[in-house]
Amino acid sequence: MSTVSSTINRFINNYLTRMDTAEREDTLLSLMRLFERTKESSCSSDLANQAGIPVQNMEQFLYLLIESGDVEKDENGRYFLTNKGLHAAKTVMRRHHVLETFLQEMLGMDHEKAHEQACTMEHHTSDDTINRLRQFLRKGRDCPGSCQVHHRHHTCTTLADCRQGEHVTITAIKGCGRALRLADLGLIPGQEVQVLERMADTMLIRVKDCDIAISPEIARTVLVGVDQ
Amino acid sequence: MKIGLIGNPNVGKSLIFSHLTGIGVEVSNYPGTTVDILSGVSCINRLPVEITDLPGIYSLDGESDEERLVRDLVTSRSFDVLVMVLDAAHLERNLYLFLQVLEHQVPMIAVLNMADEAEEQGISINTQAFSDICGVPVLLTAATIGKNLPEIIPLALEKAAIGHFQVSYDRHIEAAIRTLGRLSGADRISVLLALQGIGTDVLLLEGAATIAKEIEEEHQMPVSRILAGNRHHAATELSKQVITRAPVKESRGPDRWLLRPFPGVLIMAGVLISLLLCVFMVGSFFEELIVEGFDLFIIEPLKAAGFDPLVYELLFSFFIAIQAGLGIAFPFVFTFYLLMSVVEDTGYMSRIAFLADRIMHRFGLHGQAIIPMVLGLGCNVPAVMAIRQIGTKRERYIAAFLITMVPCSARTVIIAGIVAVFVGIYAALSIYLIIFVLILLTGIFLSRVTTGSQLGMVLEVPPLRIPSPGMVLTRAWIHIREFLVIAMPLLIVSSVILGLLGFYGILDVIELYTAPVMEGLLGLPTFASTSLLFGILRKEMAFETLVVLAGTANLTEVMTTLQLYIFALVSTLFVPCISTIAVLYREQGLKTAVLISIYTVLLGLVAGILINYVFRVM
Numbered sequence: 148m149s150t151v152s153s154t155i156n157r158f159i160n161n162y163l164t165r166m167d168t169a170e171r172e173d174t175l176l177s178l179m180r181l182f183e184r185t186k187e188s189s190c191s192s193d194l195a196n197q198a199g200i201p202v203q204n205m206e207q208f209l210y211l212l213i214e215s216g217d218v219e220k221d222e223n224g225r226y227f228l229t230n231k232g233l234h235a236a237k238t239v240m241r242r243h244h245v246l247e248t249f250l251q252e253m254l255g256m257d258h259e260k261a262h263e264q265a266c267t268m269e270h271h272t273s274d275d276t277i278n279r280l281r282q283f284l285r286k287g288r289d290c291p292g293s294c295q296v297h298h299r300h301h302t303c304t305t306l307a308d309c310r311q312g313e314h315v316t317i318t319a320i321k322g323c324g325r326a327l328r329l330a331d332l333g334l335i336p337g338q339e340v341q342v343l344e345r346m347a348d349t350m351l352i353r354v355k356d357c358d359i360a361i362s363p364e365i366a367r368t369v370l371v372g373v374d375q
Numbered sequence: 376m377k378i379g380l381i382g383n384p385n386v387g388k389s390l391i392f393s394h395l396t397g398i399g400v401e402v403s404n405y406p407g408t409t410v411d412i413l414s415g416v417s418c419i420n421r422l423p424v425e426i427t428d429l430p431g432i433y434s435l436d437g438e439s440d441e442e443r444l445v446r447d448l449v450t451s452r453s454f455d456v457l458v459m460v461l462d463a464a465h466l467e468r469n470l471y472l473f474l475q476v477l478e479h480q481v482p483m484i485a486v487l488n489m490a491d492e493a494e495e496q497g498i499s500i501n502t503q504a505f506s507d508i509c510g511v512p513v514l515l516t517a518a519t520i521g522k523n524l525p526e527i528i529p530l531a532l533e534k535a536a537i538g539h540f541q542v543s544y545d546r547h548i549e550a551a552i553r554t555l556g557r558l559s560g561a562d563r564i565s566v567l568l569a570l571q572g573i574g575t576d577v578l579l580l581e582g583a584a585t586i587a588k589e590i591e592e593e594h595q596m597p598v599s600r601i602l603a604g605n606r607h608h609a610a611t612e613l614s615k616q617v618i619t620r621a622p623v624k625e626s627r628g629p630d631r632w633l634l635r636p637f638p639g640v641l642i643m644a645g646v647l648i649s650l651l652l653c654v655f656m657v658g659s660f661f662e663e664l665i666v667e668g669f670d671l672f673i674i675e676p677l678k679a680a681g682f683d684p685l686v687y688e689l690l691f692s693f694f695i696a697i698q699a700g701l702g703i704a705f706p707f708v709f710t711f712y713l714l715m716s717v718v719e720d721t722g723y724m725s726r727i728a729f730l731a732d733r734i735m736h737r738f739g740l741h742g743q744a745i746i747p748m749v750l751g752l753g754c755n756v757p758a759v760m761a762i763r764q765i766g767t768k769r770e771r772y773i774a775a776f777l778i779t780m781v782p783c784s785a786r787t788v789i790i791a792g793i794v795a796v797f798v799g800i801y802a803a804l805s806i807y808l809i810i811f812v813l814i815l816l817t818g819i820f821l822s823r824v825t826t827g828s829q830l831g832m833v834l835e836v837p838p839l840r841i842p843s844p845g846m847v848l849t850r851a852w853i854h855i856r857e858f859l860v861i862a863m864p865l866l867i868v869s870s871v872i873l874g875l876l877g878f879y880g881i882l883d884v885i886e887l888y889t890a891p892v893m894e895g896l897l898g899l900p901t902f903a904s905t906s907l908l909f910g911i912l913r914k915e916m917a918f919e920t921l922v923v924l925a926g927t928a929n930l931t932e933v934m935t936t937l938q939l940y941i942f943a944l945v946s947t948l949f950v951p952c953i954s955t956i957a958v959l960y961r962e963q964g965l966k967t968a969v970l971i972s973i974y975t976v977l978l979g980l981v982a983g984i985l986i987n988y989v990f991r992v993m
Contacts, residue, residue, distance in 0.1 A: 320600075328833050330603035331434040333468050338607070343627070344634045349732040349742065351634055351836065355468040358630075358838075360729040362741045362831025 166211050169270040173198055174208045175217060175236040178228050188225035242277050243269040249280050255321055255368065304373065306350060307366035309342045315371040316340070332359055334369060376424045377453065378531055381445065381476060382460035383469050384431030385722070385837035387488045389413070390518040391460060392428040393845050395528060411853055412444075419528050426528075427454070435475040436571055436599060440763070446573070449479050450564075456535040457483040458527060463493035463500055463515065464838075466618060470610035471603075474542050477509065478564045482535040484512045486527060491517040492838070497621035505617040510539035519843070542609040545601050547593060551586045558582060570598045629839060633726050643730050646723070651752060654711045655787060661706035662788075669698040685878065692874030696867040699913050704863075707784035709855050711753030716850035720842030724749075725834050732832055738815075739822025740765070741832040744774050750854075751781035755955040757857045758783075759962055769827030775963050776821055779951040779971050780814045780978075782807065785914035786947045792918050793943045798936045806944055813948070813978065862913075862954035869912050869953050882908070892980070897945065898987045899938055900925075910946045911953055917946040937990050941983045949979030 166174075177198040181189040195205035209226055212218040217232030228236060243265050250261035309315055317338045320329060333355040334340070344351040348363035361369075382388045396415025413428040430441040435449065448454070459476050461469040466487070476483060487493075487500060502513040512534040516523040541563075543549070548570070555566045559579045568574050569583035570590075587598045594601055633639050673694050682690065718724055724746060732742030744765050751758035758778045762771050782790065795803035876882050882905050889904040897903075902924040910917030921942065925933045934942070950972050951959070959968040 328433070328437070330600050330607075331437065331471065332833065332835065333471070333607055335600070335604045335607050337604075343630075344729075346634070346636055346639075346730060347733040349729060349832075351729055356465050357468050358836040360725065360732065360742065360832060360834045360836050362732055362736070362833075365831035365833060 166208055169267070170208060171212070172235070172239045172270050174205070174212060175228065175232055176239055178218065178226065179233065179236040179240070182227065188221050188223070188227040190225050194226065238274075239269055242272055242274075245277050245281050245284065246272065248284055252284065252321060257367070304371055305367045306340070306342075306352070306361070306369040306371050307348055307363055309350070309371065309373075311342055311345050313342045313373070314339060315342070315373050317369055318372045319370045321368040321370065329365070329369070332357070334359075340371065376422060376455055376532070378424055378426045378456050378458055378528070379448065379454035380426065380428045380458050380460060381449070381472075382429075382431060383433055383462065383472055384835065386431070386460050386462040386469065387518040388431060388460045389428055389846055389849070390843055391486070391488065391516070391524065391527065392426065393843075393849065394518065394521065394524045395426055413849075417528060419532060424528060424532070432472070434472060434603075435479070436568070436573065436602070449476070449481065450568075452481065455482065456531045457481050458486055458531050459483055460486045460488050463487040463489050464496055464498060466493075466498075466500065467610055467614040470613055471606055473509075474540070474606050474609055474613075477511070477538040477540055478542070478567065480537050480562070480564065482537055484514065484527075484531050484535050485509070487513060487515045488518050490515045490522065491520060495623075497623040499619050499621070501617045501619070505613075508540055508613065508616065511536050519841075540613075542606050544605045545594075547590045548598070548601060548605070551583070551590065555579060555582055555586065567602065571602070630726075633723075633839075634729060634836075636730075639726075639730055643727055646718070647727075647749065650711075650714050650718070651787075653714060654707060654753070654784065655791065657710045658707035658784065659788075659791075661710075662702050665706065666698060666702045669694075669701070674698070688874050688878045689871060692870045693867060695874075696870035696912075697863075699870075699916055699919075700859075700863050700866050703785050703788070703913065703915055704855065704858055707788070708754045708858055709851060711784060712757075712851040712854040713847060715750065715753065715854070716847040717842050719850065720840070720846055722837040722839050725836045728832065728834055729836060737822070738777065738818030739773050739825060740770050740777075740818070741830075743832045743834055744770065747774060747778055748781055751778045751783060753784055753854075754858050754862075755779055755781065755783050755951055756862050756958050757854045759955060759958045760857055762962060767827055767830050769825050770830070771963065772827075772967060773818065773821045773825055775959060775967055776971055776974070777814055777818055779955055779959065779975065780810065780817065780948070782810055782947060783914065785952070788915040789910075789918045789943050789946055792915075793921075793930065793939050797931050797939050802936075802940055806940075806947065809944065809982065810947065813982070817978075858954075861958055862952075865954050865957055866913055873909060873912065877905075896984045896987065897941055897980070898991065899942055899945075900934065903942055906942075907946055907949060911950050913954075914946065914952050917942075937987070941986055944986065945979045945983040947979075948975055948982055950975050 174194070177194050178189060181193060181197050191206050191209060192202050194209070195202040198205065209218055209220075212232065213220060217229060217235060218226050219229055220226055246268050247261050247265035250256045250264055251258060254261075256264070304315075306315070306317075317334060317336050317340060319336055320334065329335075338354060341353040342350060343353050343358060348366065350361045350363075350366045352359055352361060380388050380392055392413060392415070395417050397417070412430070415426055417424050417426055429445050429448065432439075432442045432445050434442060435446050437443070449457070457476060459473055461473060473485065485505070487502065487505075493500065500515065502515055506513040512530055514523060514526060514530055516527070518524060544552070548567075551570060552563055552566045555561060555569070556563070559576065559582065561569070561576065561579050565574060565576070565579065566583065569576070569579045570587045572580065572584065572587075574580055574583075590598055590601070633642060674691075677687070677690060677694065680687075718727075727749070728742035728745055730742075731745040735741050735744050738744075744762075747758045747761040747765070750761055755778055758781070759775060762774045762778065765771060765774060790803050790806050794806055873882075876885075885908065886901045886904050890901045893899045893901055893904050903921065906917045906920035906924060909920040922928055922930065927933065930939060950956070956968055956972055959971060
C-alpha cells in the first residue's frame with residue numbers, strides 16, 4: 148500500500164515540477180524583463196503575472212532554476228538571475244530577435260504574427276540555424292533599427308509608420324509583389340517621399356511631384372529613413 | 376502611315392488624340408484583352424494618316440494587360456512613328472517611360488503637353504537642350520487651350536528621329552548586354568527585355584536567365600528593379616539639365632478638403648448621391664418619351680396590323696426587347712456614364728478610391744475596387760467587365776459577387792416605380808438599406824472564406840482638371856457600347872423565347888409549380904413568378920410585366936403594400952439579369968456565374984420569406 152502511494156506521490160511530484168525548454172526559457176526571459184523594468188529583484192507573484200501563469204507553477208519553475216544555478220533567491224525571498232541565467236536569457240532574446248526579423252523582413256509577415264511565431268520558435272531553434280539566419284539577414288540588408296524583444300517596436304520604420312506631412316527617404320522595398328509597379332512610379336531606394344494624407348492606414352504620398360495612393364499592406368513593405 | 380500616341384495615364388493623350396482625329400473614331404478591343412484602343416484617320420497633305428491612341432501606361436516592362444499590349448505593338452514595329460506625350464508639369468516621372476521608349480529605336484517625337492500647367496507652377500523647359508540631348512524633336516503643347524496642336528502631325532511626319540540617348544546601366548547589366556549581344560546578335564533592347572524574362576527568342580532567354588540569376592545574387596535585387604533604379608536616376612539627371620524652376624508658393628487646392636477623412640468622406644457621399652438622383656430624374660423623363668414614342672409608332676401599328684398570332688408574338692417580343700433596351704440604355708445608363716465620365720475625367724475617381732480603401736479592406740478588397748462598384752450603380756455589365764483592372768483572382772471573385780448585388784439603374788426603377796410610388800419613400804430607402812447591409816455582410820463573409828492572396832492598391836491621384844466635353848462623350852460611349860453589344864442581343868433572344876413560352880402556355884405551367892413558394896412562403900399572387908422570370912431578362916421588366924399581368928397600373932388595387940414591398944425586394948436581389956450572367960460567365964468562368972446566380976436567388980427568396988413572416992406575425 149505504502150509503495151503504491153509513494154509511487155503516486157513521486158509521479159505527481161515529477162509531473163508537477165517538470166519543466167520543458169520553453170517554460171524554462173520563458174521564465175528566464177520574464178526575470179530579465181522584470182529586472183530591466185524595475186531594476187530590482189522580483190517576487191514570484193510579479194513574475195507569474197509577467198509570464199501569465201499561476202504563481203504556484205512559477206514557484207516550481209523558480210525552484211528548479213535555483214537548482215540548476217540560473218537563479219538565486221535573496222534574503223527578502225526575491226529572485227534574481229545569476230550570470231549564467233542572464234547569459235541564457237540573452238541568448239534566447241537574440242534568437243527571438245533574429246527569428247522575428249527574418250519572419251517580418253524576409254517573409255513579409257506582419258509584426259504581431261511574426262512576434263507570436265518567434266515566441267514559439269525561439270525555444271526550438273538550434274544556435275547553428277540562428278547563426279545561419281543571421282548571416283543571411285546581414286547579406287540581405289542592414290536594418291537601421293533594432294527590435295527590442297516583446298516591446299512594440301518595429302524593426303525598421305516603414306512608410307506605414309510615417310506621420311502626415313513627414314518627409315522621408317526610401318531605404319529598401321521588401322517582397323516582390325507589386326514592387327515593380329512601385330518602381331515604375333518612382334518608389335526606389337534613395338527616393339524622397341512626402342506623406343500628404345493618412346486615411347486610417349491608407350497613405351497618400353508625393354513622389355517626384357506626383358501624388359500616389361497606397362494601401363496599408365503595400366506601405367508596410369516600403370522601408371524608410373526619416374530625413375534630418 | 377501609322378502613328379501611335381504613347382504616354383503615361385493622365386497626360387492629356389486622349390485629348391490630343393481627339394483634336395487630331397476629330398469625328399469618326401473607331402473603338403476596338405484588342406484580341407484577348409478588354410483593353411480599348413481608339414484609332415482614327417487624319418488627312419495631311421491629302422495623305423491619310425492613321426492615328427492610334429494607346430492605353431496609358433507607366434512602363435514598357437510591366438505585366439498588366441495594357442503594358443503587355445503596348446509593348447507587343449512597339450516591339451513588332453506596328454507604328455511608323457511614335458508620338459510620346461509627356462506631362463510637362465511632372466516631367467521627371469514621365470521621363471522614365473520616355474527613356475524606355477527611346478531604347479526601342481523607333482522614329483519618334485516628344486510632345487510636352489500641359490505647358491500651361493507647368494508654367495503656372497513656375498516650371499520652364501529648355502526644349503532645345505532636351506532635343507539635343509535625346510536626339511528627337513521636342514514640341515511644347517497645351518491641349519486644353521489648343522496650343523501648338525496642329526504642329527504635331529507635320530513634325531511627326533517630317534522630323535521624327537530615332538533617339539541617341541542611352542541610359543548607362545549598372546556595370547553588370549552593361550556586361551550582360553555585351554555578352555549576350557555577341558552570343559546571339561540581339562540588340563540592346565532585346566537583351567534588356569530578355570533579362571526580365573520577356574521575349575520570344577528561346578536561346579537568348581535561356582542565356583539571359585542564367586546571367587540574370589547571377590546578377591540578382593550579386594545585387595540581392597531583381598534585374599527589373601536594378602533597371603528601374605538606373606532609369607530613374609538617368610531621368611533625374613536629364614530633368615535637371617532641361618528644367619528650371621522658379622519658386623512658387625505651393626498649394627494643394629481643393630485636395631486639402633477632398634482627401635481629408637473630414638469633410639472628404641461627406642463630400643464623396645454627397646457627390647455620389649446627387650449623381651444618382653440626377654440620373655434618376657433625367658432618366659425617367661427620357662424613358663417615358665422613348666417608351667411612349669415606341670408604343671405609338673411601332674407597338675400600336677403592330678397590334679393593328681393583324682398578323683398571324685405566332686408571327687405577332689415573335690415580332691411583339693422582338694420589339695418589346697428593343698423598346699426595353701433603348702428605354703433603359705439611353706436614359707439611365709447613358710446619363711449615368713455621362714456623369715460618371717465627368718467624375719473620371721476630373722480625376723475625382725481616384726480620390727474616391729483613396730477614401731474608400733479602408734472600408735474596402737474589410738471586404739478583402741482595396742480602394743480601386745470601388746470604381747467598378749460605383750459603375751455598377753449604372754449597369755452591372757460594364758462594371759463586371761471593369762473588374763479586370765483590379766489585382767488578384769481572389770479580389771476579382773469577391774468583387775464579382777458584390778457588384779452583381781449593387782442595385783443598377785434598372786433595379787432602381789423597380790424600387791422607385793413600385794415601392795416609392797405605392798408604399799412610400801422611406802420604404803424605398805429601406806430596401807436600399809437592406810441591399811447595402813446584405814452587400815456588406817456578403818463581403819465580410821467572402822473575405823473570410825475566400826482563399827488566395829490580396830494585393831493592395833497603388834494608384835496615382837492625378838491633379839484635378841476640368842474635363843473636356845468631347846472626351847466625356849467618348850468615354851460614355853465606350854461604356855454604353857459594352858452594354859449595347861453584350862446586353863441587347865441577349866435581351867432580344869431571351870425576350871423571343873419568353874414570348875414563345877407564353878404563347879404555348881408553358882408560363883402557366885411554371886406559375887402552377889411555383890405557386891406554393893409564391894403564395895405560401897412569399898405571400899405573393901401567382902402571376903408574380905412570371906414577372907420575376909421576366910425580371911431575369913431585364914430587371915425593370917419585372918415591374919412592367921407585373922403591371923401587365925395585374926391588368927392595372929394602380930398596383931394597390933390587386934396587391935397589398937406588403938406584397939409590393941416583398942415583390943420589389945425579391946426581384947431586386949433575385950438573380951442578376953441575363954446579360955450580367957453572360958458577362959460573368961465570360962469574365963469569371965462558368966462556376967462563378969452559376970454560384971452567384973444561385974446565391975442571389977436564395978438570398979432574394981430568404982429575404983422575402985423573412986420579411987413576409989415578420990410582418991405577418993406582427
